Amino acid sequence: MLRVSKLTDYASVILTHIAHYPNGLHTASDLTSATGVALPTVSKVLKLLTKNNILISHRGSKGGYTLAKEPSQTNIAEIITAIEGPISMTECSTLTGVCEQESSCEVKGNWHLINRAVYTAIEAVSLADMVTPVRQQAVSVNMPIVSKTSDLKVES
Amino acid sequence: MLRVSKLTDYASVILTHIAHYPNGLHTASDLTSATGVALPTVSKVLKLLTKNNILISHRGSKGGYTLAKEPSQTNIAEIITAIEGPISMTECSTLTGVCEQESSCEVKGNWHLINRAVYTAIEAVSLADMVTPVRQQAVSVNMPIVSKTSDLKVES
DNA sequence: CACATATAGGACTATTTTAGTACTATATGA
DNA sequence: TCATATAGTACTAAAATAGTCCTATATGTG
Numbered sequence: 560m561l562r563v564s565k566l567t568d569y570a571s572v573i574l575t576h577i578a579h580y581p582n583g584l585h586t587a588s589d590l591t592s593a594t595g596v597a598l599p600t601v602s603k604v605l606k607l608l609t610k611n612n613i614l615i616s617h618r619g620s621k622g623g624y625t626l627a628k629e630p631s632q633t634n635i636a637e638i639i640t641a642i643e644g645p646i647s648m649t650e651c652s653t654l655t656g657v658c659e660q661e662s663s664c665e666v667k668g669n670w671h672l673i674n675r676a677v678y679t680a681i682e683a684v685s686l687a688d689m690v691t692p693v694r695q696q697a698v699s700v701n702m703p704i705v706s707k708t709s710d711l712k713v714e715s
Numbered sequence: 716m717l718r719v720s721k722l723t724d725y726a727s728v729i730l731t732h733i734a735h736y737p738n739g740l741h742t743a744s745d746l747t748s749a750t751g752v753a754l755p756t757v758s759k760v761l762k763l764l765t766k767n768n769i770l771i772s773h774r775g776s777k778g779g780y781t782l783a784k785e786p787s788q789t790n791i792a793e794i795i796t797a798i799e800g801p802i803s804m805t806e807c808s809t810l811t812g813v814c815e816q817e818s819s820c821e822v823k824g825n826w827h828l829i830n831r832a833v834y835t836a837i838e839a840v841s842l843a844d845m846v847t848p849v850r851q852q853a854v855s856v857n858m859p860i861v862s863k864t865s866d867l868k869v870e871s
Numbered sequence: 872c873a874c875a876t877a878t879a880g881g882a883c884t885a886t887t888t889t890a891g892t893a894c895t896a897t898a899t900g901a
Numbered sequence: 902t903c904a905t906a907t908a909g910t911a912c913t914a915a916a917a918t919a920g921t922c923c924t925a926t927a928t929g930t931g
Binding site: 586587610618619 | 878879
C-alpha cells in the first residue's frame, strides 16, 4: 500500500553489502557479482548515491565506491530520498501549485502530519541496523506531540 | 520520497467531506460538486471504498453512500489499502517468489521492520483526525520494542 | 606518457503502472 | 414502470519507472 521503487530496493541491498565491509573499495562490477543486480542498474544506483553524499567515489584505475559516513550515520530516509527525490505522500506536500484544489483543501495539513510520522519512522532505521539481523535490533519511533501554535514542516 | 496514488488522495478528500456530515447519504454527484473531482473518478473511488467496508452503499433512487463506521474507527492505513491493495514497501513483503534474490536476501527482514514502523504510524491517524484541523490534534506513535524471539509480521 | 580501469553524465527506449472514461447490468423508491 | 443511483467490468491514454547505452573524464601503473 506504500512502496519504494525497485531502484531504492536495490540501493538498500547494495549499501547493506558495502556496509558489511565498510573499509573496502567497491567497484560497480564487484557489486554486480555480490548482489545479482545488472551492471548498468548498479551503476545508476551508485551514481545517485554518490550525488547525494551517501557514497564517495574514486575514479580511475583502482577506483570504486566507499561509504561517505559510518553505517550508523546513514538512515533509510536518506537512501530513499537519494534515489526517489523529495517527493512526499501527496504532491501538495512537495510542490505548490500542482493541485487545483490546494487553496481550499481541508486535508493538506493532515497529510503533512502523516508525512512527518512516516518520515520519523524510516529515519530511525540506519544502515547499521540493516546489517544486523532483525531479531537483535529494537526500534522505537516517537511522533512528537504537535504543538498548538507551531507549524509543521516535513523535511524531505 | 514515498507516495500514495492520486486516487488515494481523492479518497482522503472525499471521505473527509463525508465525515463532516456522518449521518447524511451522499451520492456520487453530490461528492463531485463538493470536492471538484470528476464524476467517473469519484465513482471509482467510492466503489473501491465500498468493496473494502469503509463505506456502505444504498442503491436505487434516494440511494448514496454513508460511512460504514464512525470516523474515529477508520484509519488512514485502511483507506490506503482499500485503494492501492496490500502492497508493502518492497515487493517481497507482500508477494513471495517475485524477487529472484529472495532466498539469499539479507535485507528482507529489515524491510519488514520498516514496513511495520510505517504501518504503525499511518494506522494511528483516523478519519476523525482528518476532520480536525491540524493544530488541534496530537499524534503519538510508538514502535513497539522488538522481542528477541518473536517474528515480525507486517499486516497489510 | 600511454593504456587499462573506473566513474560521470546524459540521452534514449521499453515496460509497467496509474488515471481516467465508458458502457451495460442491477437495485429501489415513488 | 420509470427515474435515479450504484455494481461491475473493460478499455484507452498518460505518466512514471526501469533498464540500457554511449561518450567524456579521471587516475594509477608499467
